[in-house]
Amino acid sequence: MLEITDLHAHYGLSHVLQGVTLTGAAGEVVSLFGRNGVGKTTIIKTIAGWVRPTSGSIRLDGADIGGRPADRICRMGLGIVPEDRRIFPGLSVLENLELGLHQTAGRSRSEKREALDRVLERFPRLKERRAQMGTTLSGGEQQMLAMARVMVGAPRVLLIDEPTEGLAPMIVDEIFGIITTLRDQGLLILLVEQNVHRAIAVTSRFYAIERGQVVFTGSAANADDRERLFGTIAV
Numbered sequence: 001m002l003e004i005t006d007l008h009a010h011y012g013l014s015h016v017l018q019g020v021t022l023t024g025a026a027g028e029v030v031s032l033f034g035r036n037g038v039g040k041t042t043i044i045k046t047i048a049g050w051v052r053p054t055s056g057s058i059r060l061d062g063a064d065i066g067g068r069p070a071d072r073i074c075r076m077g078l079g080i081v082p083e084d085r086r087i088f089p090g091l092s093v094l095e096n097l098e099l100g101l102h103q104t105a106g107r108s109r110s111e112k113r114e115a116l117d118r119v120l121e122r123f124p125r126l127k128e129r130r131a132q133m134g135t136t137l138s139g140g141e142q143q144m145l146a147m148a149r150v151m152v153g154a155p156r157v158l159l160i161d162e163p164t165e166g167l168a169p170m171i172v173d174e175i176f177g178i179i180t181t182l183r184d185q186g187l188l189i190l191l192v193e194q195n196v197h198r199a200i201a202v203t204s205r206f207y208a209i210e211r212g213q214v215v216f217t218g219s220a221a222n223a224d225d226r227e228r229l230f231g232t233i234a235v
């Protein structure tokens, strides 16, 4: 369970998050929708510890994670897949995945091996290409690699920022398929996605964001809530 209450954050003098409150539970996709520049990425980065909150609380299964160092938050079970994917040049797919093992500190060598094998089974495209340089993968495969690297740490909560930006429709289907599978396996996924129609199909609860605030929240299964969302963000 992720509970965010009255979260504020600044970039210098700019008050970017102005009191964001949202919640999500295991086994659901929670989506953040809104125009460019309203603060969606900042919400995700603040939860992950990449941006320090000025006030408010962030609780993960009851533990206060607000303002803690990012690597600590990671080890507490929260993973982030940033928009820029961060595939490391000069490293193979497998070596990129091994970088995800830093989240598994304290586990034995065989447990780490198992964590890698489990993720490769889940991402057959990556398994086939494990010896290939990560930067030579297609955009969609790089997105999968970024997701898979985080999954090596077996997080309970996954924050995913714009996973399908610039990708071909076929690979977009695959990425939504992976998101659905992870959700059904019990992960909480907090998703930022411009393709509202695609995202809404996998979402349970959504939050519409404007100027660093939640302007309304609704259930994706509710037709009135969906109508209101489409009216608000003019898709």
Ligand code: ADP
Pocket: 011, 014, 016, 034, 035, 036, 037, 038, 039, 040, 041, 042, 043
């Ligand atoms: P969104 O994800 O909704 O497009 P962002 O969270 O990326 O919005 O950005 C919210 C606002 O904060 C924007 O006005 C953006 O220009 C500004 N911003 C984002 N990152 C930084 C930064 N590192 N320093 C200063 N301003 C930033």
